[in-house]
Amino acid sequence: MSKTPFGSAPNLAGLDHFAINIRDLQVSSNWYSDIMGFEVLHKWTTTWMIGRGNIKIGLFLRKTANPIPNPDELLLIQHVAFLVDGDKFGHTVEYLRSKGVTVEGPEDTGIAFSAFFKDPDGHSLEVTTYHA
Structure with a gap:
């Protein structure tokens, strides 16, 4: 501490x-x-x-809220990442797709695998798992 x-x-x-x-x-x-x-x-x-x-x-x-036009131009929380156990990551991505969710990735960030998607209001969400 x-x-x-x-x-x-x-x-x-x-x-x-x-x-x-x-x-x-x-x-x-x-x-x-x-x-x-x-x-x-x-x-x-x-x-x-x-x-x-x-x-x-x-x-x-x-x-009556409007979506943010370009999140890259504002100071805001960009996305929220949900941690998934490594052996369940691939299943999670396929599950999201089977539910009709558009998923970007997965991508290897060098330390983790991540896949990105949006909720009904356009909030950016991520599922991620770290390399062993």
Whole structure:
């Protein structure tokens, strides 16, 4: 753990969730359920928390939101990567394709194999597995 002028850095236990803006709660929830195996954990009026195991996503309803025209020109979270065990990576890519998801790759980044795809609102997602 690194030291700062105020003592040690916080002892983080993991990433609790990430949040995305979406246009339709039911459409996004259904997609993440059907494609990624997530389930609804809690519903508020304009926000739903979905999850699977220790991975959670906050879906924030923004009916009139516009997609980002060119993500490479803005400071933003570019994509989210889901880790897959190496022996399941090929199956995962084929499964996504069998569900009608357009998958780019896989590609070998030198340290991992990665494949990229998008959710119904165009958020960039990745499945990855590291070399042994």
